[in-house]
Amino acid sequence: MFIPDLSGRSGPKFIALADSFAEAIESNEIKANTKLPPQRILSYRLGVTVGTITRAYQELERRGLIEPKVGSGTYVKDRQAEQDTFYHPITNREGIDLAICRPLLLSQQQHLSAILQDLSDEPTAQKAVLDYYSAEGLKGHNHTLQQWLTKRLQCDIDNRRLIWTYGGQHSLAIIVHALTRPKETILVEGLCYAEFVHTCQQSERKLVPVQFDEMGIIPEDLELHCKRHKPRLLYLTPAVQNPTGIQTSDSRRLKIIEICRRHHVLIIEDDVLYCPPSHRKTPLVAIAPDITLYVGSFSKYFAGGLRVGYLIVPLSLRGEMQKALRANCMHISPLMIDLVCRWLTNGAMQHVDKEIALELNARHRLLNQYFPQHSNNVVPGFNSWIPLPEPLTGYRFSQRLQDKGVHVREAEMFTVGRYPPPAAIRISLTGPTSRNQLKTGLEIIRYEIDLRTED
Ligand SMILES: Cc1ncc(COP(=O)(O)O)c(C=O)c1O
Known part of the structure; x- marks a missing residue:
C-alpha cells in the first residue's frame, strides 16, 4: 500500500498529500486501476484527520487522476486508455528522462479550467479572439504585456516594441530570417542551444562559436570574430546559459554591449530558460535597447503547450520584424494570447x-x-x-x-x-x-x- 511521505512539503496538508499521490501516479509508482488506501486507515497511518484525506482525494479527483466507484472505493484512473482515444502528448521514454527540459506543471491545470470558464461567459471576448488579428496585437493585450514586463525587467518598454510570437523558437527563427541572408555569419556561444543551431543550419547561415568561461563569453574572442567575420547578429543566453547554466557577469555584459555597438552587431538576448527570482538580473535589453532583440516565452514559466512568447525589438526594427511575422504565420492565435493576458492580470x-x-x-x-x-x-x-x-x-x-x-x-x-x-x-x-x-x-x-x- 502506498503511504505518502509528507516531509519537506509546505502549504496545506491536503494539497501536500494530493501532490505526493499525484507524483506517484504520474511516475507510475502507483499503477492505473490501483485502489487507494481507505481514508480511515490512511488518516491513522499519517496522523491527520479523515477530513484532510477526504479533501486530498477530492483534489486528486479534480485533477482527473482518480475516480470513486460506488460501493467499492477510490481508484487510480486509467489515463492511458483515455489518452489513446484522442490525445498524444510527448510520452515519457522508457526509464528516467533527464534529457528533456519541460515546464513544471503545478497548478496550471486549475488556472486553465478557471480561465476557460471566464471566457465562456464573455461573448465580446469570444468574438474578438475568433477574428483575424492585427500584427500590432490588440491594444489591451499589448498593454498587459507591457505592464507586466515593465515590472519584471525593471525598465520602461514602449508598447510598439512588443511582438507576440509562438514561443522562443519561433522568435529565433523569425529574427534569423528577417535580419540575415544565407551564408551570412551569426556569432554564438561555443556551447549553444541546439535548436538555434538547427534553425541556422536549415537556412544556411554560418555559425561561428565564441569562447566562454564562467563569466560569459570572452570579450577578446568576441572582438576577434567581429573583426574577422563582420556578423550582423550575436546570439546569447546571458541570464541562464544553455546548457551550462552560467550567468553572464555584470562587467561582461557591459563589455559585450560596448564591442557589439562598435562593430554594429545586434544582440539576440534569449531569456527563455527559467531563472529563479533570486537570480534575476538587469537584462541586456534594459541597458542597450537600441541593439538588443529580447526573446521571452511562457513555455518554461507556465506551459510549453501554449506556444506563446514575445519579442522586444528596437523601434528601428519594428516594421521589418512585423513583416517577417506576417510572412511567416500571419499572426499569433489571439485565443492563446488572451489566455496568457488573463493569467498575467489575475495573479495566476x-x-x-x-x-x-x-x-x-x-x-x-x-x-x-x-x-x-x-x-x-x-x-x-x-x-x-x-x-x-x-x-x-x-x-x-x-x-x-x-x-x-x-x-x-x-x-x-x-x-x-x-x-x-x-x-x-x-x-x-x-x-x-x-x-x-x-x-x-x-x-x-x-x-x-x-x-x-x-x-
Ligand atoms: C535557450 C532556449 N531558447 C528557446 C527555447 C524554445 O522555447 P519555446 O518552447 O518557447 O519555443 C528553448 C527551449 O528549451 C531554450 O532552451
Missing part, C-alpha cells in the same frame, strides 16, 4: 512562478545530495551541468547511462563547429515527473561516475 502567472521556485528548490536540494554545487555564477535553474572526471567523455557516458535506463544530454549535442566539447553532461531536473524519479536518476548517475573513476 505570479502564483505559478512562486510554485515553480519552491518545487525547483526541492529538486535542487536533491541534486546537492549527490552533486554538491559550488559555483556562484551558475543559476539553479531547470538544467544542471555535470562535469565528468577523466577518463569519461560526455558521449560515451550518456550511452552508458542510456543502457541503465537514464536519459541525459551530452556536451557534444551543444557544440558548435569545432568548439571542443568538455567532458560533461546536462541533466534536466524537470524532466522526471516526480521527485522520487529524479532521486533514482541522480543515484544511478552518481554510482556510474564513481564506478568508473574509482582508484
